[in-house]
Amino acid sequence: xTCRVPSALVCMLLPLWMTLAPDRALAQQxxxxxxxxxxxxxxxxxxVYHLWDHVVVEAPGTxxxxxxxxxxxxxxxxxxxxSGAVPTGGKLQSLVASGSVVIELYQPGANGxxxxxxxxxxxxxxxxxxEILILTGEPRIETASGTMIGTDALxxxxxxxxxxxxxxxxxxxxxxILKGSTLFNRGxxxxxxx
Amino acid sequence: xxxxxxxxxxxxxxxxxxxxxLAQGTAPSGSAPVPDRATxxxxxxxxxxxxxxxxxxxxxxxxxxxxxxxxxxxGGLVPALWDVTGLRLESFRSDERSDFIIxxxxxxxxxxxRDAGSAGIFSARREADGVSxxxxxFQFDGTEKRLTVSNSVQIELRTRLFQxxxxxx
Numbered sequence: 001x002t003c004r005v006p007s008a009l010v011c012m013l014l015p016l017w018m019t020l021a022p023d024r025a026l027a028q029q030x031x032x033x034x035x036x037x038x039x040x041x042x043x044x045x046x047x048v049y050h051l052w053d054h055v056v057v058e059a060p061g062t063x064x065x066x067x068x069x070x071x072x073x074x075x076x077x078x079x080x081x082x083s084g085a086v087p088t089g090g091k092l093q094s095l096v097a098s099g100s101v102v103i104e105l106y107q108p109g110a111n112g113x114x115x116x117x118x119x120x121x122x123x124x125x126x127x128x129x130x131e132i133l134i135l136t137g138e139p140r141i142e143t144a145s146g147t148m149i150g151t152d153a154l155x156x157x158x159x160x161x162x163x164x165x166x167x168x169x170x171x172x173x174x175x176x177i178l179k180g181s182t183l184f185n186r187g188x189x190x191x192x193x194x
Numbered sequence: 195x196x197x198x199x200x201x202x203x204x205x206x207x208x209x210x211x212x213x214x215x216l217a218q219g220t221a222p223s224g225s226a227p228v229p230d231r232a233t234x235x236x237x238x239x240x241x242x243x244x245x246x247x248x249x250x251x252x253x254x255x256x257x258x259x260x261x262x263x264x265x266x267x268x269g270g271l272v273p274a275l276w277d278v279t280g281l282r283l284e285s286f287r288s289d290e291r292s293d294f295i296i297x298x299x300x301x302x303x304x305x306x307x308r309d310a311g312s313a314g315i316f317s318a319r320r321e322a323d324g325v326s327x328x329x330x331x332f333q334f335d336g337t338e339k340r341l342t343v344s345n346s347v348q349i350e351l352r353t354r355l356f357q358x359x360x361x362x363x
Contacts, residue, residue, distance in 0.1 A: 034349070036349070
């Protein structure tokens with residue numbers, strides 16, 4: 001016995017499925033954090049993870065961190081009526097990356113493209129309460145349009161995906177950004193060389 | 195008589211060794227080659243539960259498809275040290291609910307110190323929050339519930355760093 005689905009129903013549902021499926025896949029991808037390294041010590045009951053050597057932290061579609069050393073904490077709650085700890089849904093409480101820290105932030109650009117901003121520093125800290133990432137240790141940001149240096153700390157808000165700095169900063173722009181500009185190439189009334 | 199629930203690990207170990215002796219006694223006979231001492235002691239479907247000495251609750255459960263007692267250089271058996279194949283090590287929380295499960299194709303287990311280790315591949319997971327760990331070369335300290343990985347560790351956490359930004363109208 002075969003079951004025939006009305007073609008009109010298929011026509012109605014197919015566009016809906018095509019819209020939802022990529023979103024669901026993207027959501028599933030964003031619902032995970034991947035940590036990798038050469039070595040690690042995991043305190044399974046305490047929820048304290050220490051990784052070192054070639055450490056990579058990836059939050060797909062959001063950011064990628066590489067560093068020498070990483071300490072992550074997954075909070076553990078006290079079990080009711082027991083002395084031991086129980087996991088609390090795998091939520092990452094804190095993350096401290098140190099040593100040659102490179103953070104790549106992925107931000108949606110125009111026409112479905114992805115803009116990548118690279119930040120460098122000696123230490124990065126993430127706290128789940130504020131959902132911010134603080135980069136310190138002579139931090140700098142490199143983008144296609146220039147480099148920001150000389151600030152005390154860079155603070156990236158993961159909720160709003162905005163970056164701000166602490167303290168003074170300096171921006172270095174590539175020389176060709178002024179190409180075609182008349183700012184340094186104005187007409188002059190000086191006599192032309194013969 | 196103490197209840198089985200409050201049986202200490204030395205009691206469990208004694209039971210295990212008795213099981214080993216039983217396996218030795220029931221080894222197949224006939225035209226099969228005569229097994230050496232270590233092979234004779236190989237136990238299929240080996241398993242042991244280690245309990246908290248105070249509460250009597252199960253803390254760790256080792257099980258494997260096959261286990262052989264480790265022989266010393268002099269040919270004798272090293273007490274409580276086992277080479278196991280197809281290890282499944284389950285750790286339990288204080289309320290006896292399952293916590294981490296570690297699986298390794300081949301490793302060495304010390305039931306006295308509650309340690310397990312191998313230079314080979316392994317995987318670990320916790321069903322409660324979907325944490326999964328893979329790597330090559332591990333040492334598990336069953337007393338401290340500490341897992342040390344010496345090569346190519348990959349950890350997957352089922353969480354996200356931030357909540358989704360509400361869509362703008």
